[in-house]
Amino acid sequence: MDPLLVYAVFFLTLVGIYALMVLGLNVQWGFAGLFNIGIAAFFSVGAYTSAILTRPESHEHLGGFALPLAVAWTSAMVTAGILALLVGLITLRLREDYLAIASIGIAEIVRLVLKNEEWLTNGVRGIGGIVHPFADFSRGTRELAFLVLVLGLVAIAYLALERARQSPWGRALRAVRESEVSAMAAGKSAMLFRLQAFTVGSMIMGLSGAVYAHFIGFISPEAFDPMYATFLIWVMLIVGGSGNNRGAILGALAIWVVWSGTEYLTNLLPADMVTRASALRMLLVGLLLQVVLLTRPQGLLPEERFVNRRLARRETPKTKTGNG
Amino acid sequence: MTEFLQLLIYGVVFGGIVSLGAIGVSLVFSILRFAHFAHGDLMTVGAYLALALVVGFGVPVWFAFPFAVAGGVLVAVGIDATLYRRLRRTAPVILLISSIGVALVLRSLVHLIWGPATAVYQTGITLPIRFADLRIRPDHLYIIAGTVLLVVLLHLFLQRTRTGKSMRAMADDPDLAQITGINTDRVILWTWVIAATLAVAAGIFLGMDTRLQPTMGWHLLLAIFAAAIVGGIGRPYGAIAGGMLVGITSELSTAVLSPSYKPAVAFAIMVLALVIRPTGLAGGNLLVGRR
Numbered sequence: 183m184d185p186l187l188v189y190a191v192f193f194l195t196l197v198g199i200y201a202l203m204v205l206g207l208n209v210q211w212g213f214a215g216l217f218n219i220g221i222a223a224f225f226s227v228g229a230y231t232s233a234i235l236t237r238p239e240s241h242e243h244l245g246g247f248a249l250p251l252a253v254a255w256t257s258a259m260v261t262a263g264i265l266a267l268l269v270g271l272i273t274l275r276l277r278e279d280y281l282a283i284a285s286i287g288i289a290e291i292v293r294l295v296l297k298n299e300e301w302l303t304n305g306v307r308g309i310g311g312i313v314h315p316f317a318d319f320s321r322g323t324r325e326l327a328f329l330v331l332v333l334g335l336v337a338i339a340y341l342a343l344e345r346a347r348q349s350p351w352g353r354a355l356r357a358v359r360e361s362e363v364s365a366m367a368a369g370k371s372a373m374l375f376r377l378q379a380f381t382v383g384s385m386i387m388g389l390s391g392a393v394y395a396h397f398i399g400f401i402s403p404e405a406f407d408p409m410y411a412t413f414l415i416w417v418m419l420i421v422g423g424s425g426n427n428r429g430a431i432l433g434a435l436a437i438w439v440v441w442s443g444t445e446y447l448t449n450l451l452p453a454d455m456v457t458r459a460s461a462l463r464m465l466l467v468g469l470l471l472q473v474v475l476l477t478r479p480q481g482l483l484p485e486e487r488f489v490n491r492r493l494a495r496r497e498t499p500k501t502k503t504g505n506g
Numbered sequence: 507m508t509e510f511l512q513l514l515i516y517g518v519v520f521g522g523i524v525s526l527g528a529i530g531v532s533l534v535f536s537i538l539r540f541a542h543f544a545h546g547d548l549m550t551v552g553a554y555l556a557l558a559l560v561v562g563f564g565v566p567v568w569f570a571f572p573f574a575v576a577g578g579v580l581v582a583v584g585i586d587a588t589l590y591r592r593l594r595r596t597a598p599v600i601l602l603i604s605s606i607g608v609a610l611v612l613r614s615l616v617h618l619i620w621g622p623a624t625a626v627y628q629t630g631i632t633l634p635i636r637f638a639d640l641r642i643r644p645d646h647l648y649i650i651a652g653t654v655l656l657v658v659l660l661h662l663f664l665q666r667t668r669t670g671k672s673m674r675a676m677a678d679d680p681d682l683a684q685i686t687g688i689n690t691d692r693v694i695l696w697t698w699v700i701a702a703t704l705a706v707a708a709g710i711f712l713g714m715d716t717r718l719q720p721t722m723g724w725h726l727l728l729a730i731f732a733a734a735i736v737g738g739i740g741r742p743y744g745a746i747a748g749g750m751l752v753g754i755t756s757e758l759s760t761a762v763l764s765p766s767y768k769p770a771v772a773f774a775i776m777v778l779a780l781v782i783r784p785t786g787l788a789g790g791n792l793l794v795g796r797r
Contacts, residue, residue, distance in 0.1 A: 187613055217599060219606065278599050279541040280780060283731045287773035290728060298766050323762065376707055409724070416603065461617035461720075468611035472589055475604055 262388025521753020
């Protein structure tokens with residue numbers, strides 16, 4: 183196959199995996215206003231769950247289940263969801279800052295466990311030889327088939343979340359986000375809705391981790407740098423447009439293009455600077471975030487505003503300039 | 507017993523460093539109403555500014571200290587003027603996101619300028635002072651003395667000066683403070699001056715205690731937030747108590763737990779505090795209202 187095509191397939195598969203994570207974050211932050219910066223925790227729990235469940239017997243780590251892929255990916259979502267439920271029960275009563283702080287704590291603890299519990303995860307050496315779902319296919323078609331699978335998952339997640347956003351459930355989440363008091367006055371349990379949104383978002387992140395593990399075939403505690411990757415996903419959502427599912431996917435694509443583009447640029451640097459290139463790339467993305475926050479905080483595709491049809495009709499003749 | 511005392515000394519040193527960071531986070535949290543995620547990296551910047559002077563001019567660390575503090579204050583006030591001030595009109599959580607970005611920018615800058623390798627202020631071995639079976643590093647005595655001095659100065663500032671009193675008033679009740687004619691901009695400026703001073707001091711002490719590396723401050727952030735929450739948001743004295751609790755428990759835990767799980771101890775303390783007493787030891791402000 184054409185090397186350019188091979189690269190394009192690889193590139194788009196990664197965009198798809200990131201898009202899944204950004205969609206998951208969009209449920210939490212975009213829909214419900216929940217501040218999770220422990221994405222790495224849910225991602226790696228999903229990745230390790232699926233890897234361990236599908237691997238054959240090994241003396242290096244827990245294994246020998248050799249379960250089919252569909253079961254492993256579902257289990258990855260379930261374990262990530264259970265973790266989210268535990269974190270959510272403690273922090274979701276309080277203001278978003280507490281969840282933010284607790285979520286970096288969870289990410290750190292998950293990383294420590296993966297690194298130190300060698301019987302379970304083989305420690306820093308990681309788990310290799312994770313089965314590829316299309317291992318029997320020829321080279322090239324294998325990668326292409328995986329891309330189709332990932333894009334299929336993104337499409338399913340997008341359609342389901344788009345449906346959820348327009349449903350009464352999505353409306354209740356936005357109500358809780360905008361004003362907890364009035365949502366509760368309307369008989370909605372803010373805590374319950376937040377817990378649901380947090381769990382659903384984390385399950386999608388867990389799935390994305392599982393997909394990543396089977397795409398790369400190897401996973402280690404350092405494979406997914408907790409802060410850099412989490413931050414990148416946040417930038418993707420904010421640049422794309424929080425609250426907008428299409429924005430989430432667009433943001434994943436746009437920022438991954440920028441991120442890969444800066445890698446191309448830093449490769450042009452003199453050799454002694456290359457070790458510091460990742461810092462330079464992060465610096466640029468950090469500055470990009472500040473510019474977006476200052477100049478276009480709603481992102482490329484802003485959240486759609488929902489106004490009751492009757493209210494909208496009544497308002498339009500009177501207030502043409504008002505934004506509601 | 508000796509081992510316990512030895513760990514207790516390490517705990518007090520670490521607790522002092524955490525306290526200095528936690529006081530700043532707690533003040534910023536109560537006055538500007540957001541969790542300042544760049545605080546750990548502000549510590550890193552301070553530590554490296556001191557390193558630049560130590561390496562560049564061959565001066566001892568205590569001599570570089572005031573200059574590094576001045577530099578750190580300039581950085582903090584500069585960030586506030588260019589970013590946080592413009593974002594204050596929006597929801598506080600936007601400030602939180604921005605501060606995470608600032609944290610990465612600061613860390614990337616340190617990484618770019620000084621490289622990823624670890625560094626120390628002073629090479630060579632200093633002999634520990636011996637008390638019976640206890641061994642105490644002179645550096646640890648300096649760190650404890652410096653922490654005590656800074657805390658006493660902070661206490662005098664908060665209790666005796668007009669600005670200090672306005673600051674406490676604003677932390678207690680921002681609306682009430684504003685209608686009594688407190689100059690909020692001035693209080694915010696002083697908040698950053700104090701928070702940055704203590705952060706730079708904590709960074710330098712951490713560098714003296716262990717080694718300097720670009721992620722040194724980031725890794726301390728969890729312990730700092732835990733201390734601020736345990737102590738009660740907006741309670742500087744509570745933050746000191748919280749810092750000591752987190753520091754001493756973390757070090758003592760190494761007697762029974764694998765030392766690699768030390769960061770988890772701070773987190774466990776924080777979770778307990780959130781479940782049992784979310785207002786903290788000193789009964790601070792519970793930030794429950796969501797926008």
